[in-house]
Amino acid sequence: MAEYNLLIVDDNPRLCSALAECFAQEGGFAVDICSSAAEALEHMAKNEPDAALVDMLMPEVDGAEFMMQCRERKLGEKTKFVALSSLTSEEIIKLTQSLGMAYFIAMPTPPDRICRTVVRLLGALREEGTAEQQKTEKRRDADRERIITNYLHIIGISPHVSGYRFLKVAIEYCVENYGRRVSVTTEVYPEVARVCNSTPKRVERNIRTAIDRAWFHGNIEMQHKMFGYTVNDNKGRPTNKECIAMLTDRTVMRQKYR
Secondary structure, eight states: SSSSSOOOOOOOOHHHHHHHHHHHHSEEEEEESSSHHHHHHHHHOOOOOOOOOOOTSSEEEEEEHHHHHHHTTTTTTOEEEEEEESOOOOHHHHHHTTTTSEEEEEESSSHHHHHHHHHHHHHHHHHHHHHHHHHHHHHHHHHHHHHHHHHHHTTOOOSSSHHHHHHHHHHHHHHHHSSSSSOOOIIIIIHHHHHHTOEEEEHHHHHHHHHHHHHSSSHHHHHHHHHHGGTTTTSSOHHHHHHHHHHHHHHHHHTTTO
16 A cells, blocks of 8 residues: 555656656555646646646646646645645745645756655655654643643542542543543453553552542542532532542543643
8 A cells, every 4th residue: 555645747748657656666655747837737637646746837827827826726734735846936936835736846857866856755744743742742641741740639638648640540541532431340450550560459549548548638628629419418428430530521621622
């Protein structure tokens, strides 16, 4: 299966054939060729390539007009367009940039060099996207940890209590798996035990002890505010499952509406 879909928009059949051969040898590319802007617009209405090589000097509808029509029709919004042009003035290069094209290649340039340029461009963009995604995930994880830590502090579970880390990891696991049914006994406790190098029984017991201590020494008013009817005089403190579920819901909602 091809890693990238590439569209070549050029009325020069020899160049198109040579480029297609170079990308075939490179591997990982599925190449489509359109000899006119009209044909390319029709193609892009049905497909969105990862990259498109566009001849800026095509007859009838040139590359600039093609790009403007793409923007008007909202075609190729995620496509990286690369301009091919024998006109290399500063005005032409600025024009391609204003049209939203990702790169400019002065022609004539050998097909193999064009191929290498596109490969590097897509590789760099992928690395950039991956790095940005990793930053976003780190920010999200740090934000989630702050929210959970704050809630545990509010209900009176301090970090020095042995069940603190177990409860925190349990909530993090449930947040990550939010939206599907998760069994506290058969799934959450074993996972927490694995992460914390403990046993499911010890995890269950220490979480229960941490909640007991919090409800004995903690801020009753805040506990009632956060858990509502779950906590009452007859029932006492919430069960492990109720506590984990309530703090999971609050964490997810807090992250969603921040």
